[in-house]
Amino acid sequence: MSNYRSNNMHRPQGGYRSPMHHMTEPCYGRKDHLEGMTIAMAYVPWQSWRDVYDPAKGLSRGTIFKELDKPFLGKGAMKR
Amino acid sequence: MNNQPNRREMLNTINELSFSVLDIQLFLDTHPCDEDALAYFQECSNARNQALKEYAQYYGPLTIDTATASCSERWSWINDPWPWQEGGC
Numbered sequence: 001m002s003n004y005r006s007n008n009m010h011r012p013q014g015g016y017r018s019p020m021h022h023m024t025e026p027c028y029g030r031k032d033h034l035e036g037m038t039i040a041m042a043y044v045p046w047q048s049w050r051d052v053y054d055p056a057k058g059l060s061r062g063t064i065f066k067e068l069d070k071p072f073l074g075k076g077a078m079k080r
Numbered sequence: 081m082n083n084q085p086n087r088r089e090m091l092n093t094i095n096e097l098s099f100s101v102l103d104i105q106l107f108l109d110t111h112p113c114d115e116d117a118l119a120y121f122q123e124c125s126n127a128r129n130q131a132l133k134e135y136a137q138y139y140g141p142l143t144i145d146t147a148t149a150s151c152s153e154r155w156s157w158i159n160d161p162w163p164w165q166e167g168g169c
Contacts (some may be wrong), residue, residue: 020092035090047107047110047111049107049111049114049116049117049164052120054100055093055097055099055100055124056096057098058096058099058100059095059096059099064099064100064103064104065103065107069113
């Protein structure tokens with residue numbers, strides 16, 4: 001997404017990248033969903049039992065959980 | 081011999097079920113009281129045990145746990161092909 005890329009380059013110092021904020025423009029006044037939480041800490045939301053693949057699909061995808069079946073590409077969370 | 085289920089397919093089923101059992105197991109490690117997960121674990125684990133047993137009946141035991149499930153009257157564990165001996169049977 002070329003728009004995103006160019007915005008990215010011109011945004012002010014202190015902006016941070018997070019998948020959540022990709023589409024929020026400009027960089028001011030956006031909503032921080034994690035506001036109030038301690039910075040520099042990682043959070044792992046609690047997993048629930050849902051959307052389970054059958055055994056054949058699970059083995060081929062490497063997880064039986066649809067929620068964890070993500071296209072990890074080793075490129076960071078860029079919108080493509 | 082024609083009614084004999086395909087060895088590769090049986091192995092594949094066992095692999096699929098084993099993976100599911102393992103993944104549910106990981107979930108249960110952190111959610112020990114989740115009833116849906118427990119029920120699905122039971123289901124997959126039973127199916128896996130059944131598949132291992134059936135495999136043993138036709139092609140010999142994959143693990144020592146199903147050594148008695150194979151139809152042979154003598155101890156045949158040592159005669160079965162090892163995992164790396166693909167052409168063994």
